[in-house]
Amino acid sequence: MKEITEQLCDGVQLTMITEPKFKTSHIMMIMSMPAQPENYAKWDLAHSILLNSCAKYPSIAKMSERMQELYGASFDSSVAVLGDVFQMHFTVDVIADAYALHQENLRKESAEMLLDCILHPLLNDAGNAFTEQAFQTERQELLDAIDSEINNKRAYASKKLKQTAFAGEVIAYPCCGTREDALALTPETVYQAYVEILAKSEIMIYYVGAEDAPELKDLFRNALAPRKIADLGYFAPSPLKSEVKTVRESMDVNQSQLLMAFKLNTEQKITPEQLRTTSLIFGGVPFSLLFSNIREKMSLCYYCSSKDIFLKSTMIVSSGVSSENLEKTQNAVLEQLDLLKNGDFEDDLLENTKRYILNALRLSGDTPASCMTQILEQRIREDHAGLEERIVLYEQVTREDVIRTANALQLDSVYILEQEDET
Amino acid sequence: MRNSEIITAPYGNQSCLRVKHPTGLNIDIMEMPGYHSAYALFGTKYGSVNTRFKLKGEQDFAQVPEGIAHFLEHKLFENEDCDAFARYAETGAIANAYTSFDRTAYLFMCSENFKPSLEILLDFVQHPYFTEETVRKEQGIIAQEIRMNQDEPGWKLFFNSLRGMYFHHPVRIDIAGTEQSIAQINADLLYRCYRTFYNLHNMTLAVAGDVKAEEVLEICDKLLIPCEDQGLEEVFPEEPEQIRSAEMESIAPVGVPLFSLDFKLRPRKQGSELLRAELLVNLAMRTLFNSSSAFYQEMLEKNLINFEFNADSPFSGGGHFSVGLSGESRNPHEVRERIFEVLEHAKANGFDRQAFERLKKSSYGNMISSMNYVDSNASMLLDSYMTGVKPFESIATLADLTYEEAWDFLRKEVSTDNAVLSIVHA
Structure with missing residues (x-):
């Protein structure tokens, strides 16, 4: 290439x-x-x-x-x-x-x-x-x-x-x-x-x-003509609310939607790799805490997953559950995050997640779109780290980094789309 | 000496190796030099429509609950010690599975550790482990999956259309079954279906990407468990030629009403004849209704459709075959009338030959483009086995199609009497 x-x-x-x-x-x-x-x-x-x-x-x-x-x-x-x-x-x-x-x-x-x-x-x-x-x-x-x-x-x-x-x-x-x-x-x-x-x-x-x-x-x-361009601020962390804001909406649906936004405490310096790794351990891989516990052990849902929006210093958890299980699921998500905050997880979970990430990164040269995405991400993150440098940054994420990142994540907002009450 | 054949695409500079393994398994391997990733699919011809079957020597056909193929897919990931995802976690591979109407496939994608990942795939699919407790646990998860699908208006639209077209064929049943039907599933039933359909004579392994055929075959030699061909027989209920209902309607929270207009076609045995028929009807329908057609432009200008309108790919399998159009409209009945007019005019007078040739060229380009991707190549290999054709047969058949043949197909096979209008509105 x-x-x-x-x-x-x-x-x-x-x-x-x-x-x-x-x-x-x-x-x-x-x-x-x-x-x-x-x-x-x-x-x-x-x-x-x-x-x-x-x-x-x-x-x-x-x-x-x-x-x-x-x-x-x-x-x-x-x-x-x-x-x-x-x-x-x-x-x-x-x-x-x-x-x-x-x-x-x-x-x-x-x-x-x-x-x-x-x-x-x-x-x-x-x-x-x-x-x-x-x-x-x-x-x-x-x-x-x-x-x-x-x-x-x-x-x-x-x-x-x-x-x-x-x-x-x-x-x-x-x-x-x-x-x-x-x-x-x-x-x-x-x-x-x-x-x-x-x-x-x-x-x-x-x-x-x-x-x-x-x-x-x-x-x-x-x-294309030359142009004078404005400064572009891709990284725009979102401030944490002083109180958790919950919005509920009802609709004629068979399954309720539960979404939770967690934001990073800005006092902590967290890298994109640390946030991505923490989010994947939490709910982004099929052996994550949310998948293993909320889906597989508790059978509460078909999906319960997390993903990060680094530019906004945010992690979002989403799940589709029955109305009667909304509260139970929300509490279970918070309990799983507490486990992560307390370092109550196996070393293998971190190592396997890093392996998963590195595998996915190395796949990225095999499609034209992912080749472009890699380069675009360098521009957006402004760190100009190429693929091999990015791999090293992920390899350097430690158990302590994950615990620190989890502790920096605080619940900011909840959105619930629930089944209409038929009565 | 292996029973093998190298198959080369007539265009696109691609080839693959097809092997009939002594255990009965079909194996297709495409080496893709320069790629860093590999994709493997281990699939069985077992989907939601395979609900009535018997084996050689059995007197009666068995009838099993709806959704059992999909349930089996979920449960196969678990064995006595740990689940397959935990094993893949140690190789870094990205793993998944899916069940459709006519097949179940287990897959992984990786950029390293291909060999141990393939070993995991071949091992866990050949070693089922079900208990009443784990089956019960899964019922809650799948019930949520069913509810999730019920909230998809497109899913509702599609199944309503199938229920309008078919009286008895199990294609009209949701792939995951219903909350009631999955409650009837138990460990014994899962074992019975597993032994019937997960027989290597009924299965295929498709691998593409950064792989060496010899390495794949060595692992297969080591891990595949020989089995007898059990003489699997399946029956589908007798299905009338005509449709069950010309209109199907459903209510759901949607913005603009969704509609589809599907034409029930004469089913064909899977293989080259069906592939040819699919390509012909697809080209003919796209010529008449795609975004370069006069119909599309007129409907758009009259605000009767929007850019969601599409001439869909044909849908076929054992005992069923249909083709359709779908989109959003505030007046689907008027759109249907206009589609019928265009269709009848085309059947009587022919259609735009130049547009037909352009779309043929466009289909060729799409087939070449798909060869870029490790996953789409592996899926093409799996699909070719499942549908009884050779790899790359689509692009070879496409080159051979003529305008006259497409017009003839339209005249003889596509009838407005066999069209189902399905609508989902608020």
Whole structure:
């Protein structure tokens, strides 16, 4: 595997990873800006409009035709808030040129299509707004997506917990905005917000493919202007509440959802590796405390797991249980955390968890997406630790680190989605 | 001398070794140079639909409670001393299992310690240990899994559709069974089903990635326990050609109503004929209804569908075969009427030949892309054994399909009389 990173101009960086074993070319472009909740809905709508049309392919039908001509290339976009940063992602994935049946230059054509979409969108005649039709279609799509959040109960509950735990922080606001935000938009305001993010955001471009791609460097350098970028604060620890906040909601469901957010006491310096290891020991592996005790021994649930959000210094526990077992499960989670705090766990649990993590890290060079994620994480964590350095950092996590981390974790918020009382 | 064959993909520069092991087990191995990970699946042709069966020499067919294949999958991870997850913990492998309608598979993925991980896999799947106490304990866990699925509107939509299409076929039953049916499961029943279906003549091992075929085979030679082919016979109830109900409706907390429109098709014996039929109907339906079609554009502009609309992959297995479309709509009945019109017009007049060729090219690209991944290659190997085709047969068959054949299939096999509209709304 060969990796080259180059600054194409101020604020625009290209990383190219050549790995002959892959049969595809992946290109990802990420635009990053300081998060501004008042613009989330505009940015969300803009990325959807760009995904489904551009001046050259002015409808979803034309865009789809083009993707099919490129041997079923996939073109995708998404938005996310990481710490205090808003990101807009565009990804194109196409088979490597070597597998084209008629010697097409698929990699270059796909990159050009990506640039067509982000630089030459379909605009109204005045050239100052997205077209009314594209705007209306995508806004309806956004409204439907907001209305349908309720369909996935786990994701819905997770969103509600984050709103409670991170109230007042930019990550608590839905990254696609709210229904009210969407209804207040116009084709003009959405386009202006996009023009701003295109001009001012930091742009990181990643290529992972079987062959060297020298043409991409010129293509992106000529297309993207230098920019002065704002400081991006990915690491944004969330303050611990003085009292645990519990929110309960009821719905016509068969299973209740229990979510708990624990935050790190900021007096303690805890590394990402220490928090990740502690969270996995607690509830992230199939031999964790939560899995072994709450699921296997107590038979309370099908899943009870934990995961960390390091950028917010937080660990989240989630479980699906019967209403009558909500309190019992919540108490059991706290008891298991006490065991960890008291160091009441086997050495093997730590060693096996570290082995699990190292195994997973070493798998990451085997897919184009995980190759990109590794590099992106270096940027976000700002420690520039490569894979081997990251492995060493995990190897150095000790039993004392886990106990210290567990003791630094304090319950901050609880969200319960419970079965409606039928009486 | 092994009974083995090297099978090479006609496109994509990939090959695998298929071995018929003396114990009766089918073994498929794909070495993937340059990769750091390996993925292994040990699977049996035993899923939720296999509820009636008998062995050679037995007089009557046995009927077992719904959800027992899935229950068995959960319990097999435990043996007398410790569970399989605890053993995998010592190798670092990421392990799991799944049960579907027609199969159960146990799997792991690792970047090191492949050999000890494979030994664990082959060992625990061949050594069941069930007690009444451990069975009772599992009933609470699986009851929560069933309830979790019941809160998935997509799951509800799918099973309602199957219940609309099929009168008797057990595909209409939830894979995990019901809280009532799993309460009937006991250790004796689990042992009986285990001995019937976890026979190496009914099983396959699929391995892909950073592995050496000889190393895999050495471990197999050491750990596989020879067994007799028991002459397993299964029956599925007689199923009429027509559907049971043209509309199925359910209420759940959802935003925009969900719908699917599924067409019941003539079932085929698993193998090359079914694979060809699946590829043909998939291409034909995608040509008519995918996001580049005139239908999609029109429905979107009229706000009758949104981007959730999709021409789904065909769904098939022993004694059942269907294809469908699904999405979200505030007026699913109008969408159905328009789909019927487009379908009837296409059957009478043909459809866009260029679009058909584009989608064929697109399918080729998707098949090549999937060869990038260790897990999808191992899954393809498992799937090929389970469905009675050779590895890479899909991409070879795809190359051979014609527009005329797809049109013919549409005309003769896809009928609006056999369509079930399933709706989940608030």
